[in-house]
Amino acid sequence: MINFKRIIAGLMAGATALSFAACSSSSTSSTTDSADSNNTSTGTTIDDEIENPVSIDDISINAGDEVEPAELQYLGCYDITTAGDVKPAYKYFSANYDCTIKCTIVGSLQILEKLTTAISSGDSPDLVDYADNTFPLIMSKNMYTPLDEYMDLSAPQWAGLEDYINKYKWNGKNYYYPWAYNVSPYFLVYNRGLYEELGIDDPKELYDEGNWTWDTMTDCIRKFIDSDVNGERTGLYGATAYAAQAFIDTTGTPLISIAEDGKLVSNFNNANVDRAANFMQNLKKEGLAKFPEDMLDVSEEPIKGGTAAFQAMGEWIITNYARAMTKDDTLDIFFVPFPRDPEADEYYYSMTAFGYLVPAGSKYAKQASVFINCCRLSNTDEDLKATTKESIMKNKKYTDEMYDFLMSFKTVTNFNAVVDEPYGLDETTGQIIKDILGNTLFELENETYAGQSWTQMREANIGAIDKQIDYYNGLITSGNS
Numbered sequence: 249m250i251n252f253k254r255i256i257a258g259l260m261a262g263a264t265a266l267s268f269a270a271c272s273s274s275s276t277s278s279t280t281d282s283a284d285s286n287n288t289s290t291g292t293t294i295d296d297e298i299e300n301p302v303s304i305d306d307i308s309i310n311a312g313d314e315v316e317p318a319e320l321q322y323l324g325c326y327d328i329t330t331a332g333d334v335k336p337a338y339k340y341f342s343a344n345y346d347c348t349i350k351c352t353i354v355g356s357l358q359i360l361e362k363l364t365t366a367i368s369s370g371d372s373p374d375l376v377d378y379a380d381n382t383f384p385l386i387m388s389k390n391m392y393t394p395l396d397e398y399m400d401l402s403a404p405q406w407a408g409l410e411d412y413i414n415k416y417k418w419n420g421k422n423y424y425y426p427w428a429y430n431v432s433p434y435f436l437v438y439n440r441g442l443y444e445e446l447g448i449d450d451p452k453e454l455y456d457e458g459n460w461t462w463d464t465m466t467d468c469i470r471k472f473i474d475s476d477v478n479g480e481r482t483g484l485y486g487a488t489a490y491a492a493q494a495f496i497d498t499t500g501t502p503l504i505s506i507a508e509d510g511k512l513v514s515n516f517n518n519a520n521v522d523r524a525a526n527f528m529q530n531l532k533k534e535g536l537a538k539f540p541e542d543m544l545d546v547s548e549e550p551i552k553g554g555t556a557a558f559q560a561m562g563e564w565i566i567t568n569y570a571r572a573m574t575k576d577d578t579l580d581i582f583f584v585p586f587p588r589d590p591e592a593d594e595y596y597y598s599m600t601a602f603g604y605l606v607p608a609g610s611k612y613a614k615q616a617s618v619f620i621n622c623c624r625l626s627n628t629d630e631d632l633k634a635t636t637k638e639s640i641m642k643n644k645k646y647t648d649e650m651y652d653f654l655m656s657f658k659t660v661t662n663f664n665a666v667v668d669e670p671y672g673l674d675e676t677t678g679q680i681i682k683d684i685l686g687n688t689l690f691e692l693e694n695e696t697y698a699g700q701s702w703t704q705m706r707e708a709n710i711g712a713i714d715k716q717i718d719y720y721n722g723l724i725t726s727g728n729s
Contacts, residue, residue: 300642304340307631311621317346318612323363324377325356332643336635337622347615363607367391372609374616378602380671381678384720387418393606394421398617405624408661415506415667419724426601427623431657431665432585433600434494436558437569439551441580446475451584462527465587469536472557483536486545486560488686493668496524497598498589502668510724512717516706525702528689537689551581567644574645599665673716680709
């Protein structure tokens with residue numbers, strides 16, 4: 249059977265990689281840290297103004313027309329009123345639009361169940377997190393409110409993003425206006441201090457020089473393992489399916505792309521995808537990609553203790569390492585994006601977007617839209633952006649180098665961004681894809697695919713995958729007719 253805890257941890261990593269405000273990086277005590285937790289916390293956590301005071305008195309932004317005062321209901325995996333990257337936007341929204349937000353915080357895998365129950369009972373929340381299965385699965389179930397009448401794509405904060413926002417259209421309507429864009433939602437974390445001690449090239453320097461490729465990454469891993477006289481070191485570990493997807497996307501070819509007409513396009517048989525899969529299988533075959541003994545993919549000990557070369561994980565985990573370095577000044581942990589495919593014409597990055605949708609039945613869609621605008625303006629308005637940076641730095645303890653490097657990946661127009669949506673089909677098919685990808689890169693305890701190659705796993709499941717793609721494309725056709 250699949251190692252359940254390891255897969256659940258990987259799911260959590262994927263769900264939390266989308267934003268600075270990831271579930272497990274919130275400082276609030278009521279945030280649910282585990283994706284498989286059954287705990288639900290209702291209510292807004294009391295803000296700690298001593299540790300992270302935020303002033304928005306001198307800030308003036310245009311987030312939309314005046315709205316009626318309201319208390320909005322939020323359903324998601326972190327407290328959006330106190331998380332470092334959202335707190336300034338929330339404080340501005342609250343002070344200038346006389347609205348508050350009450351948070352119901354659940355594990356990320358519970359959101360769909362809770363949302364379905366709330367809508368059917370006539371008690372819809374007003375904001376809900378984007379999740380892996382939002383597009384197209386949940387959109388096809390008419391569980392969201394279209395926001396076209398409330399949002400203005402010509403507003404300055406949305407400049408350059410129209411093409412990305414329109415990729416998430418469903419039957420001609422825009423339901424999703426992401427406020428955070430991550431060109432590199434997954435990173436390879438490494439112990440930079442140990443690399444220097446061992447005389448291994450610094451991956452960040454290789455990246456800055458344009459030499460961070462599949463080949464140079466592999467060379468770093470081999471040198472790291474070979475330098476260990478005790479045989480205790482491993483190479484790459486971390487988020488299973490998401491890491492494999494990131495390698496594939498560096499070829500410039502997504503597993504499932506979104507065409508201009510909104511249709512889904514499968515690229516599972518593409519030669520670039522095959523080449524990336526073969527590269528990953530070689531890493532696994534050589535023992536360069538495997539989990540340290542008895543360690544989960546989210547464990548930080550192999551990096552801190554110097555027993556693993558890289559951890560592939562969502563951006564959220566960098567907060568944990570940054571906080572650890574404030575307590576232990578001997579630690580020097582850093583991170584790089586996934587390496588460039590040496591055969592690709594340019595450097596391509598996976599792109600994910602994060603934000604909130606307004607559920608069907610919401611009574612405060614206009615107010616919710618204003619809040620989404622406030623969140624986006626925290627990334628574009630210079631004054632609010634500066635206040636947000638100060639909040640993030642206090643909350644997450646990043647070094648200036650960490651913050652600047654992370655923020656460099658937030659402007660999608662500066663990169664070759666690959667939009668890839670392989671997990672938004674039905675739950676069964678999404679899990680099949682995760683299992684295939686995870687087993688391509690790592691030797692997972694999975695009886696179904698044990699010992700199978702990428703080609704064998706793909707061919708055994710491509711029919712089911714294509715059937716689901718055809719199903720959703722059929723819904724789009726009938727909805728547009």
